[in-house]
Amino acid sequence: MGHASEPSHESLEQAAEWYALLRSEEADAGDRERWQAWMAAAVEHRRAWGYVESVSRHFATLQTTPDPRGTAEELWKANDRVMQRRRALGSLVAVVGIGLAGWLTWRSTPLPYLTRTRNADYRTATGEIREIALPDGSRVWLNTATAIHEAYDARYRTLSLIEGEILIDTASDPSRPFVVETPQGRLRALGTRFTVRRRGESSELSVHAGAVEIATQSGAWNVVPAGRRTRFTHDGIAPLAPTDSAREAWSRGVLIVEDMRLGELVEELRRYRSGHLGLSPTVADLKVFGSFPIDDTDATLDMLASALPIRIQRRLPWWVSIEPQADSD
Amino acid sequence: MQTLGATAPTISIETVYGQHHDWLRSWLCRRLGNASDAADLAHDAFLRLMLKPASRGFASHGEARGYLRTMANGMCINLWRRREVERAWLDTLAARPQEHAPSAERQAMILEALNEISAMLLELPPKAARAFFLAAACQLTDREAAEELGISPRMVRKYVARGMLRCMQLQARETLDALHGTD
Numbered sequence: 001m002g003h004a005s006e007p008s009h010e011s012l013e014q015a016a017e018w019y020a021l022l023r024s025e026e027a028d029a030g031d032r033e034r035w036q037a038w039m040a041a042a043v044e045h046r047r048a049w050g051y052v053e054s055v056s057r058h059f060a061t062l063q064t065t066p067d068p069r070g071t072a073e074e075l076w077k078a079n080d081r082v083m084q085r086r087r088a089l090g091s092l093v094a095v096v097g098i099g100l101a102g103w104l105t106w107r108s109t110p111l112p113y114l115t116r117t118r119n120a121d122y123r124t125a126t127g128e129i130r131e132i133a134l135p136d137g138s139r140v141w142l143n144t145a146t147a148i149h150e151a152y153d154a155r156y157r158t159l160s161l162i163e164g165e166i167l168i169d170t171a172s173d174p175s176r177p178f179v180v181e182t183p184q185g186r187l188r189a190l191g192t193r194f195t196v197r198r199r200g201e202s203s204e205l206s207v208h209a210g211a212v213e214i215a216t217q218s219g220a221w222n223v224v225p226a227g228r229r230t231r232f233t234h235d236g237i238a239p240l241a242p243t244d245s246a247r248e249a250w251s252r253g254v255l256i257v258e259d260m261r262l263g264e265l266v267e268e269l270r271r272y273r274s275g276h277l278g279l280s281p282t283v284a285d286l287k288v289f290g291s292f293p294i295d296d297t298d299a300t301l302d303m304l305a306s307a308l309p310i311r312i313q314r315r316l317p318w319w320v321s322i323e324p325q326a327d328s329d
Numbered sequence: 330m331q332t333l334g335a336t337a338p339t340i341s342i343e344t345v346y347g348q349h350h351d352w353l354r355s356w357l358c359r360r361l362g363n364a365s366d367a368a369d370l371a372h373d374a375f376l377r378l379m380l381k382p383a384s385r386g387f388a389s390h391g392e393a394r395g396y397l398r399t400m401a402n403g404m405c406i407n408l409w410r411r412r413e414v415e416r417a418w419l420d421t422l423a424a425r426p427q428e429h430a431p432s433a434e435r436q437a438m439i440l441e442a443l444n445e446i447s448a449m450l451l452e453l454p455p456k457a458a459r460a461f462f463l464a465a466a467c468q469l470t471d472r473e474a475a476e477e478l479g480i481s482p483r484m485v486r487k488y489v490a491r492g493m494l495r496c497m498q499l500q501a502r503e504t505l506d507a508l509h510g511t512d
Contacts, residue, residue, distance in 0.1 A: 012497050020490035023464065024471045024482070051497035055449070059465045061442035066429050071421045071443070072466040078417035079447050082410045153362040155412075160364050179365055186365060 007048035014038065015048035019056075123147040124164070126274045129253060129295060137171035138178065141251035143197075144272045152176075165197035167251045170210075184234045185216035190223070195248055202233045206243040255294040262286040262308065266322065272297050275318030283310050283324050340387045345397075346375055348390060353397050360405055370404045407448075414447045415440060449496040460485050461492025 007015075018035050021027050039045055065071045124130050124142040131141050134150065136157055142148065146164025157173070159166070160181045170178045170189045178189040180196050182203040187196060192210025196203060205212060206229035213223045217234045224230055229243035246256035257265055263284035270277050272294055286308050292300040301312045301320065313321040350371060357367035374397060387393040418440055422430055431439065446466065450458045456478075463474040464485065471482040471489075478485065 006501065012501070013494055016490045016494035016497060019493050020486045023489070024486055026471075026486075048497070051500050052493060054500050055493060055496040056465070058442040058445045058449075061439055062446065062466055063468070064435075065421070065431070065439055066425050067421065069467055070424070071418070072462070074417040074421045075414065075443055075447055075466070076450075076462060078413040079410075079450055081413055082406070082447075082451065149364065151358070151362065151364045156363055156365065158364050181365055181368070 007044045007051070011042070011044045011048035012051065015045065015052050018049070019052045121147065121149050127272045127295070127297070129250065131251070134171075136173055136176070139169045141167040143167070143250055161196055161198055161203070163198055165195060165250075167193070167195045167248050169193045183217075185214055185220075185232055188213040188215070192226075193248070199231075202231050204231045205229060206247045208243070208245060208248055249291070250294055253293060253295045254291050255300070256291045257288050260288050262288055262304075262310075262322075265304075269297050269300060273320075275316075275320065278319075278321035280321070280323045283308070283322060286310070340390065340393060342375075342379055345378070345387065345390075345393045349394060349397060350375065352394070353401060356398065357401055357405070360401075361408070366408065370401060370408065374400050374404060410447060410451070411444055414443050418443055449499055452499060453492050453495050457488040457492045457495075460488035461496075464489045465492070 018038065021031060022035060039049060062068055062072060062075075122130070122132055122140075122142060124144060124146045126145045129141065129143055131139060133139055134157070135152060138157070140148070140159065143165035146166060147162040148164075148166060149160040149162060151158045151160070155176060157176050157178045158181060159168070159179070166180075168178075168180065168189070170192055172191060180187040180189070182196065182198055184201070184203045187194075187205060190211040190213060192212055193208040194210075194212050195206045195208070198204075205214065205224055207224045207226050209226050211223055211225045213221070214230070214232055214237055215221050216232050216237060218236070220232070220236045222230070222237045222240075224240060227243060228240040229247070230240050231238045246258065249256045255265075255268065261284065263279060265288050266277060266279045266284075288304070288308070290303070290307070292303060294300070301322070304310065304322075305312050309325040310322050311325050313323050315321065353374060354367050354371040357370050358364050361367050361370070377400065378397075387396065418436075422436075430436075450462055453461060460474055460478060460480075463469045463477060464471070469477070471485040474485045475482040
């Protein structure tokens with residue numbers, strides 16, 4: 001549909017020549033009249049001139065800067081850097097594959113200065129909690145069964161949360177944002193301490209200090225301040241809810257619960273145990289308070305058994321069940 | 330079994346996506362050294378491919394990869410160029426007293442214009458680029474530009490016309506792309 005009304009190459013060429021003539025010192029009143037006549041002669045000419053105008057508009061904007069000449073020269077230098085890099089690399093890299101179009105193929109060069117990256121992977125086993133010092137002084141704690149990928153470069157400090165949960169305490173570096181990625185979205189730390197947990201098709205964020213900006217894959221956006229938590233999916237961000245420091249206590253090997261259903265607590269404990277942990281539905285709704293050693297879940301189970309009307313059935317080393325206490329016998 | 334086909338079977342974009350998205354992403358990640366940029370560009374690359382499929386389709390997965398790689402390379406350069414431009418603009422701003430700084434909206438507009446200009450200049454042959462730059466960006470007369478370049482004013486005018494034409498073609502292409510939903 002757009003094609004039919006596009007000006008021909010010839011019209012574009014004429015318009016460009018008019019532009020070059022009219023801006024030169026040589027142009028006189030006669031030239032300007034002839035140009036007007038050319039414009040009046042065809043819609044196509046006016047359309048072609050429209051492109052001269054749209055190109056010129058960008059240069060006009062440049063003229064509105066406080067120091068147009070200085071800005072222009074800086075821009076030229078920036079382009080120079082791009083070209084030098086492109087040229088230097090062109091000779092090093094053999095380009096394989098078909099071209100998009102002729103003008104695209106010669107751009108086919110990687111950017112070595114950007115590839116100077118530190119890449120590392122960290123992983124914890126089930127039941128393991130580990131603290132890692134990152135190269136910039138930030139610290140990250142990996143909760144049980146967690147994997148992250150670290151990619152630091154000149155512009156960003158990026159961690160990808162592949163599975164599990166992490167607590168991050170970022171070191172300040174105003175020039176290099178700290179970013180955590182999950183499949184659902186991207187979190188940008190604004191000077192901060194926060195936990196991120198992957199849960200199936202969603203990710204959870206709790207902010208303990210500072211603030212964190214969320215941008216989901218679909219473009220939803222929000223800023224979560226300290227003391228708030230939320231859950232986000234590929235498509236959106238849930239309303240913010242209050243959070244507290246209990247949610248980062250795991251980093252110290254402690255699980256703090258307050259008014260939590262036993263069912264929910266067992267769900268948590270399962271993350272730290274590789275065997276089967278069963279729960280009788282009749283006791284799932286009991287409420288639990290207290291803090292428990294997460295690095296020793298057997299001890300936690302015994303503590304629960306002493307506080308609640310339950311008993312721990314150890315059928316096999318890898319098979320433990322929580323049952324209601326046998327009727328008084 | 331299919332060796333006799335005269336026309337190679339083409340591969341659908343869904344298949345290309347399924348088979349090559351992860352590869353493209355890690356390929357970009359190696360080049361850019363940054364997982365989030367890589368994810369962005371890989372996403373954009375497939376978006377472009379969906380909106381504006383390769384005219385002949387892909388006969389083989391090797392060809393699909395070649396195409397993606399070429400496209401992704403262009404996108405890498407472009408990303409990098411935008412960052413250079415941004416840096417240049419911030420450097421210019423930093424060199425000026427704070428109170429003369431344009432408003433944030435104004436700055437965004439200026440940065441966009443600078444990006445357009447930068448992209449256009451990069452498409453020009455070096456001599457035409459400099460002549461066009463001196464004329465259009467620095468507002469030198471043909472005579473002043475000629476002096477700086479050591480060529481005749483007539484030649485400057487020729488370069489300016491050529492530079493403008495190339496820029497107009499790029500604008501025309503962008504307009505077409507916008508009409509067809511790319512960008």
